[in-house]
Amino acid sequence: xxxxxxxxxxxxxxxxxxxxxxxxxxxxxxxxxxxxxxxxxxxxxxxxxxxxxxxxxxxxxxxxxxxxxxxxxxxxxxxxxxxxxxxxxxxxxxxxxxxxxxxxxxxxxxxxxxxxxxxxxxxxxxxxxxxxxxxxxxxxxxxxxxxxxxxxxxxxxxxxxxxxxxxxxxxxxxxxxxxxxxxxxxxxxxxxxxxxxxxxxxxxxxxxxxxxxxxxxxxxxxxx
Amino acid sequence: xxxxxxxxxxxxxxxxxxxxxxxxxxxxxxxxxxxxxxxxxxxxxxxxxxxxxxxxxxxxxxxxxxxxxxxxxxxxxxxxxxxxxxxxxxxxxxxxxxxxxxxxxxxxxxxxxxxxxxxxxxxxxxxxxxxxxxxxxxxxxxxxxxxxxxxxxxxxxxxxxxxxxxxxxxxxxxxxxxxxxxxxxxxxxxxxxxxxxxxxxxxxxxxxxxxxxxxxxxxxxxxxxxxxxxxxxxxxxxxxxxxxxxxxxxxxxxxxxxxxxxxxxxxxxxxxxxxxxxxxxxxxxxxxxxxxxxxxxxxxxxxxxxxxxxxxxxxxxxxxxxxxxxxxxxxxxxxxxxxxxxxxxxxxxxxxxxxxxxxxxxxxxxxxxxxxxxxxxxxxxxxxxxxxxxxxxxxxxxxxxxxxxxxxxxxxxxxxxxxxxxxxxxxxxxxxxxxxxxxxxxxxxxxxxxxxxxxxxxxxxxxxxxxxxxxxxxxxxxxxxxxxxxxxxxxxxxxxxxxxxx
Numbered sequence: 001x002x003x004x005x006x007x008x009x010x011x012x013x014x015x016x017x018x019x020x021x022x023x024x025x026x027x028x029x030x031x032x033x034x035x036x037x038x039x040x041x042x043x044x045x046x047x048x049x050x051x052x053x054x055x056x057x058x059x060x061x062x063x064x065x066x067x068x069x070x071x072x073x074x075x076x077x078x079x080x081x082x083x084x085x086x087x088x089x090x091x092x093x094x095x096x097x098x099x100x101x102x103x104x105x106x107x108x109x110x111x112x113x114x115x116x117x118x119x120x121x122x123x124x125x126x127x128x129x130x131x132x133x134x135x136x137x138x139x140x141x142x143x144x145x146x147x148x149x150x151x152x153x154x155x156x157x158x159x160x161x162x163x164x165x166x167x168x169x170x171x172x173x174x175x176x177x178x179x180x181x182x183x184x185x186x187x188x189x190x191x192x193x194x195x196x197x198x199x200x201x202x203x204x205x206x207x208x209x210x211x212x213x214x215x216x217x218x219x220x221x222x223x224x
Numbered sequence: 225x226x227x228x229x230x231x232x233x234x235x236x237x238x239x240x241x242x243x244x245x246x247x248x249x250x251x252x253x254x255x256x257x258x259x260x261x262x263x264x265x266x267x268x269x270x271x272x273x274x275x276x277x278x279x280x281x282x283x284x285x286x287x288x289x290x291x292x293x294x295x296x297x298x299x300x301x302x303x304x305x306x307x308x309x310x311x312x313x314x315x316x317x318x319x320x321x322x323x324x325x326x327x328x329x330x331x332x333x334x335x336x337x338x339x340x341x342x343x344x345x346x347x348x349x350x351x352x353x354x355x356x357x358x359x360x361x362x363x364x365x366x367x368x369x370x371x372x373x374x375x376x377x378x379x380x381x382x383x384x385x386x387x388x389x390x391x392x393x394x395x396x397x398x399x400x401x402x403x404x405x406x407x408x409x410x411x412x413x414x415x416x417x418x419x420x421x422x423x424x425x426x427x428x429x430x431x432x433x434x435x436x437x438x439x440x441x442x443x444x445x446x447x448x449x450x451x452x453x454x455x456x457x458x459x460x461x462x463x464x465x466x467x468x469x470x471x472x473x474x475x476x477x478x479x480x481x482x483x484x485x486x487x488x489x490x491x492x493x494x495x496x497x498x499x500x501x502x503x504x505x506x507x508x509x510x511x512x513x514x515x516x517x518x519x520x521x522x523x524x525x526x527x528x529x530x531x532x533x534x535x536x537x538x539x540x541x542x543x544x545x546x547x548x549x550x551x552x553x554x555x556x557x558x559x560x561x562x563x564x565x566x567x568x569x570x571x572x573x574x575x576x577x578x579x580x581x582x583x584x585x586x587x588x589x590x591x592x593x594x595x596x597x598x599x600x601x602x603x604x605x606x607x608x609x610x611x612x613x614x615x616x617x618x619x620x621x622x623x624x625x626x627x628x629x630x631x632x633x634x635x636x637x638x639x640x641x642x643x644x645x646x647x648x649x650x651x652x653x654x655x656x657x658x659x660x661x662x663x664x665x666x667x668x669x670x671x672x673x674x675x676x677x678x679x680x681x682x683x684x685x686x687x688x689x690x691x692x693x694x695x696x697x698x699x700x701x702x703x704x705x706x707x708x709x710x711x712x713x714x715x716x717x718x719x720x721x722x723x724x725x726x
Binding site: 120 | 286359361576578579642677681688690
């Protein structure tokens with residue numbers, strides 16, 4: 001009974017998921033994914049302060065000049081140099097940043113020394129490339145396991161259900177990312193892996209529960 | 225009867241107190257550390273977490289196509305003249321001299337993509353387990369971020385190498401073999417009387433095998449003219465050739481590092497002075513990117529289609545052997561992964577810290593701690609005394625797990641942090657099941673059967689040579705192993721002492 005109830009809930013969840021996935025596909029087809037600065041690239045300048053850098057302070061200065069979409073990183077172990085990455089940095093903006101840094105720290109840095117470097121983007125396929133083979137290997141092993149473990153119950157339906165759950169899980173994640181316009185960044189791939197792992201666990205847990213319920217049913221029938 | 229009960233109660237109480245004290249002790253070590261005085265300051269002697277590139281930062285290398293120009297001499301009809309001529313001779317012969325950019329004509333998008341493929345192959349072959357590669361399609365410039373470790377410098381030096389391999393006639397500089405003849409290059413190790421030897425084995429394809437056989441016949445060592453110099457032995461950077469067939473003696477030894485050209489000259493001079501017969505000795509020179517790796521002749525013809533080169537001399541010094549192996553791997557990597565279609569030079573090489581700061585990581589830790597605290601509170605409210613003991617056990621699990629991660633050499637990346645969170649969650653569910661079904665082992669079996677895909681993923685991910693995936697695999701693996709052991713050894717006895725839940 002409870003299993004049937006869960007099945008109904010799952011059908012509703014699946015229907016909602018499909019709607020989100022369709023919306024995601026439309027958004028991706030029209031606008032593509034959004035990437036954060038780490039993958040999107042842009043322009044970068046490096047400023048050598050010659051004294052300990054406070055990342056937060058430089059971040060504030062950079063945001064004043066370049067807007068919110070800025071990535072500040074400390075360069076080299078002595079932590080006296082800073083790298084500022086933004087979608088675009090013009091010469092005026094660079095000069096403004098260096099001037100503000102000079103004012104803040106009482107320095108006399110020359111803006112010309114901070115060359116504007118073009119940072120190319122990382123291709124999406126390069127980002128996901130190392131993850132494809134491990135996920136395929138794991139999926140195959142899990143499917144083989146499911147085949148053996150549920151040998152009596154195994155049908156193409158169960159295997160398809162497992163593959164479906166994994167695919168829907170990933171598609172749903174990327175659709176949510178696309179629809180909400182959350183940029184793909186360093187947090188995305190860990191999420192992909194976790195969703196993958198959870199969807200496989202979900203499938204097996206469901207099958208195990210189903211088998212246990214069947215066993216209990218058989219036992220109660222025998223007793224009756 | 226009553227005395228027995230009281231003794232059992234006291235015994236259980238002592239056991240509970242002992243376990244709780246042990247948990248407090250482990251938790252303090254794990255969360256706070258062990259501080260000892262070192263040079264007037266207190267220092268935590270506990271191992272720190274090993275952070276991956278996404279959390280720690282990495283070496284950012286920029287390589288761009290060379291801007292260098294080369295002088296080309298052309299005749300009146302526009303044909304390129306290979307001879308070296310003075311300005312006067314050029315004018316005399318009616319030739320023209322042009323300054324041409326080395327990479328001109330090669331700077332196409334196809335070549336950039338080809339170069340990218342080769343660089344990725346090289347990175348993989350050199351065992352770089354985490355990198356981020358960006359290509360500027362307009363300029364052909366690459367920005368590559370790799371992890372900072374012992375081999376980073378070697379990788380950096382390898383990346384812009386074109387990888388042009390040539391075997392030329394030492395005298396005429398005629399190209400006898402090149403990359404097209406190579407099938408494979410690998411590094412081998414062998415036991416020798418002086419210790420372990422590192423070898424670079426170059427396997428040639430069918431065509432190359434034939435060429436090698438012919439060359440080894442043509443460039444055979446003239447009787448009484450074998451050179452056996454040890455001029456570079458002091459530096460221990462000698463590359464010697466085993467003249468390929470396993471049991472053949474070495475014929476020439478020579479330095480294989482940067483100063484190759486110089487050493488070749490030195491060798492020439494020495495040879496001249498020592499033996500008149502050597503003047504007639506024909507030798508081949510092996511070059512990578514126009515730099516001489518070695519010059520040699522052959523004792524016997526080679527029929528196997530492969531040559532084995534000793535990289536350095538046999539040694540028992542692990543560091544020395546590791547440096548030889550690194551050099552051999554570098555050469556092998558360059559040889560077997562193709563020639564870069566463009567000449568590159570390093571334009572930037574610096575360590576850049578991660579965009580995720582320690583402070584931001586601390587927020588994540590606080591958030592996790594908050595969720596754990598809520599979970600513990602739930603245990604206490606719902607299961608009272610059992611909940612308190614289960615909470616202690618859970619905190620002990622977290623503390624032991626975090627210690628294990630540090631000492632099991634797990635490299636933590638963002639994926640690893642997610643793995644830790646997942647391990648915490650699974651362990652929490654497992655403890656709750658233990659409270660609810662204390663002695664029902666069937667429930668435990670069902671639980672583990674349900675998480676088998678997680679175990680499979682953890683094991684497979686542990687073997688993947690990509691740090692973020694390995695990190696997730698390792699954290700999950702240790703989390704599951706510890707969960708199985710710890711909760712049976714600590715949690716179950718602790719909860720069971722209170723008797724069965726009604």
